Amino acid sequence: MSAVPFHYVDLRAFCYATEDEKRVEAALRTFLPEDVDIEREETEGHHGDRILVMSARLERADEVRHVLSALARLNDFQQLIDELDQRVDDNCAFFIQLDKQAAYKGDVELGAGLMLRGKVEAYPAKKEKAVATAEEALQELAEERD
Known part of the structure; x- marks a missing residue:
């Protein structure tokens, strides 16, 4: 992939009281370079239960x-590309939810538990331009993996 079409990418996962913190971190690390630190913020759920929010912001191109x-x-990577119009908002942000269990096992699947949000570079900053930019970059990635 030549140019990186994102200003930044945020990854976030919630670790609920019933979950193992190390497993949730391992799921997040499926997508992160080794040297990236994961921020931890403790919060409280509706019923007073502890929730740990784990997140990382990646800004460097690498x-x-x-x-x-x-x-x-992703097995359904082409589906992701086909859905870009629904996954990019009017602020040029790209959203995807990934399966936390699959990520823990090192697999990449659409699902729930891990949130990825990326700010797409688009000049001018319009949704249509962001979708086209993201599509071009993801299509290039698809060709590299085949």
Whole structure:
């Protein structure tokens, strides 16, 4: 992948009281370069239960490229590309939810538990331009993985 079409990528997962913190971190690390720190913020659920929010923001081109390369391992990667119009908002932000259990096992699947949000570079900053930019980059990734 030549140019990285994102200003940054945020990854976030919630670790509920019933979950093992190390497993949730391992799921997040499926998408992160080794040297990236994971921020932890403790909060409280509706019933007073502890929730740990784990997150990482990647801004360097190599880090973003690493996340996108991991994303390219999706079995339904073409579906992701086809859905870009629904996954990019009017602020040029790209959203995807990934399966936390699958990520813990090192697999990449659409699902729930891990949230990925990326700010797409688009000039001018319009949704249509962001979708086209993201599609071009993801299509390039798809070709690299085939």
